[in-house]
Amino acid sequence: MKNQPTRRELMKRAAMIAATTVISERANGAPALPARYSPHLRVVDGVQWDKAPCRFCGTGCHVQVGVKDGKVVAIAGDRQAEVNKGLLCVKGYHVGLALYGKDRLTQPLLRQDGKLVPISWKKALDVIADRVQKNPAGFAFYGSGQWTIPEGYAANKFMKGGLSNNHIDPNARLCMASAVTGFLSTYGVDEPAGCYDDLDACDVVVFWGNNPAEMHPVLFSRIVDRRSRGETVRIVDITTRTTRSSGFADDVLLMKPQGDLAIANGLLHLLIARGTYDKEFVEKYCAFRGESDPPSLNGKAISFEDFKREIAEYTPAYVEQLSGVPARKIEELATLFGDRKLKITSLWCMGVNQHTRGTAMNALIHGVHLLSGHFGTPGNAPTSLTGQPSACGTVREVGTLSHALPGGRVVANEKHRRQGEDLWRVPHGRINAKPGYHTVELWRNFSTPTEKGGDIHTIWVQVTNPGQTLPNTNELFYPSRKLKDKFLIVSDVYPTETTLHADLVLPSAMWVEKNGMVGNSERRTQQWFKMVAPPGDARDDCWQIIAVARRLFDRGFAGMKDKDGKFLFAVEENGKEVPIWDYRHYYDVNVDRSLFEEYRPWTRLKHKDLAPYDEYVRAHGLRWPVVQQPDSSWRETKFRFSGFDDPYVAKGKTYDFYHSTSEDGRAQIWFHPYAAPPEAPDKDFPFWLCTGRVLEHWHSGSLTMRIPQLRRAMPQAYAEMHPMDARTLGVGNGERLRIRSRRGELELPVWIGGRGAPPPGTVFVPFFDESLLINRVTLDAHDPFSKQPDYKKCAVALERLSTEAGTP
């Protein structure tokens, strides 16, 4: 039987039939996998699992996303991720549900006769192009630390490289700007030197106005779970109200608002007065700075003797008077910092950043670590945390700020502009040298009538909800909505306070409905692939920008052409341009990869080198600088400025601050005196108001309030206060209270014995609830350098509203 096929041939034939069957099934309508090759893809029991960073905070946990029949069906912590090692918080475990709120925006909407009516994408793009062409200089972009890196890069290029317009600023201005100015004024370059590995090694961790048990729970567990393993870690909590984090702390330093400035200065004074500062480290690697007149981020050089003299005022007794913290507690903390054998890590976030002296406060914490030598070895680090998934990656590194260009450049520097124009291949002179409006200025201008000098006529908002999160919205946001010639464009996934008042609403794809890259708090750049299709006609934010750019290009708008006349966002394959502005072809190529590779050369100037896109596909994020090794592999950097790890430290040096503002390899220890807060309780407004977040909700709650498990656990905003104050006012739990400031008012139920315990005279209100907008009450006073407002302290009056518990 010669022609009988052999067993092997039968096996091969069966294999070929199997593969061909799969293909014909797919061609006949079975859902296609997105075009990707992910080395992390697993298929278990019919569910496809792949990695993605969590959509929420700046911790940067990796989740495993389970997809079945084109929908996300499950989430798991990613065990191979160094950040979270398989653990998540309740938001992360439920992040998949964020895609499926029933009221997703699925089509573009244009306000006509006061109502939002559906229109086509073609019409929507034309409307935006018309607004740009009306007057390109008055068109502004308001973005986000939730923009992916390619999205922020595209927006930045569109505005600064395309429109020669620097009016682009992100919501991160409200959250990270003071951390940036703190790093710049201390090290000459942004972002932390240490990383999360410090949390595994430290003996002491200091929370400066920070409640990571709720806001960065995975990092908090990384610290406290060490205790379950028999390790000792001492927690010092410096705070204005006791929180869940305080519950785990060995020492709680309950301070008056603004008292942190006094405490940090008190520590600096005691380290010098006791002689316990690190003399060798300071002599070799530090210099001293004082505030200059006029004030600047560089200040003026001062001597150690000057510094010693100035700081001497901050004795424990004086610090106690300013901060309300007992002198003994200040002395104890100074003893810890004076002990070189201990490894100390500081963590801070909004308490320090949302501060009218935020730049100073950031610099002071760096100063305490530098002066005491608790710097640069594993466990010794001042580490600022971020609240958004890509506040670092997109805002700070891509530079989507009104004064910045990618890679740590600024528009005011001519050399930086030239480099930028060359990298973008646009004619010299294209980038405007004048910084644009920062967030508060931008919205104030938008809310000012044109005839009174308000020269911003249109703002395009992406991935953020300023109608809820701007401070003092009664002055910054709502007035513009009554001005006929002010046009608000909003790209979002759900209806929000902002879309409610918008003139044009664009439906966006979110998270794993698109490709993306983000950068977390520890310099870690992360990547994921699109896994499911967005609903209806929702489309990628990045595509929206490119499509508008193309519409302008097609209309002959010169700014959307490079110096050879080519489209600014052209993506070519084999010498042929791929029409990525046509959404049907957007995923013919990986646009993220193309934009990221274009961005990479920008990152080398400040030694924030990024690896090629494909390296991030393989890894669970890499911490920059990522430098190629002789064997062609890519190595990340955990400890910046430290000779044993950072490849950019000069050979033979133990430490090297190679972007030093004094240009001698030294970091700056600043003297920043205490200054009173701009508004404090008085006879008419006798209470402090502090605003913040809760575990279950993320920022303005537009995602988390649509997740039943999270909403039920924390259904609405409340006013948290001390029981004695409640009794004086005559309010009980669940009863309603009116909170009134000089700017606005709000009615809220009281929750006593809730999450946190504010001291007498203080009321705390979370800001997540879109039906109870506390930012109608808050103050827009801001830090002079970072322009970041202070949401943490203003004066309010409280008034009881009803006697019936829970009256709606």
Next chain:
Amino acid sequence: MIRRPNLRGATSTLAFVGAVLAIALIGFVTGTHSRPKHAGYQAQHEPASTVAAAPSYRELTATRWGANAGMYDLQVPALALSLPTADQPVAPASAADRSAALVERGRLRAYTGAPPVIPHAIDERGLPGCLACHGKGAVAAGRMAPMMSHVVMQNCVQCHVPSSVRPELKERSLVENTFVGLLPAAGKRAWNGAPPTMPHPSFMRERCNSCHGVGAWAGLRTPHLERSNCQQCHLPSALWDQRTGQGGPLGLGAQL
């Protein structure tokens, strides 16, 4: 500011667990205790003079904390006694038992593998006293407090949040969510009668007894409580456990 002195000295995990056992919860038997009225709630939390100090970690070894501290002190051993013991015969679960158990499980989870929500009130301010009942599992008034399925982690409320709205706060926005969570699958058997493989990750579910032990729903309980080395016969899946994540599309991950 009033603070209690810190108790210095070594803290072992055992001492911590002991301390937590001494900490009681607000009743976990939802429905059998009426919720505290606001006035009483307020009075209980009112400290003697100024702001209540948070307890230090070390203080926990010697101090009870929370409104109902001590409520169950003497009852925990008695509660544990009411569980069936390993030598009692257990009937194999019927299909109806199993689906009933999965429905009950599903009530508290967004998808299989999600951390369950907490079906009872908790003390928001106290440190988690969860281990008092969930450390070993307990049964009271016909309700079961399952033993936790994973190793002890300190910040329980990071992942587990209450499922019901507190009396003080109201659900104001009620947007529906169309998410459909993954359902649990049954273990695969090589042949009829072979021990099933694990149909879920073993990570975070290291303690099989949590769902399959004495205190488990009848439909999930093992018929051989006396055997304690589960993984001798029931194999975990490298795929479920993310051990083959680097395998690429061929990493034995794809299935026909």
Next chain:
Amino acid sequence: MPVSSLVVTLLPSELLRKQIVDGLSADARVTLGLAQDFAANQLVPVVLETETIGEARDTAEAIAAMDGVAQVELVGVDFSDLDDCGTQTE
């Protein structure tokens, strides 16, 4: 000798497609089936005949890493002719 059956997705580039097909045809272990267009991409059924499952995996990864390949999906592996102490690598 395990026999693997794969679906290889090729990106829309004539030049790269030709390179890939030429490269794969030259490999004696590889048998190519009839390609079919799918959206802008092209899907190719591929059968791999290798000494070990490990080699199959490496080969599939190598294919996936080729320029112009969007992804490689495994449909199945037949290793029924492996003996008990066969060359299983996992």
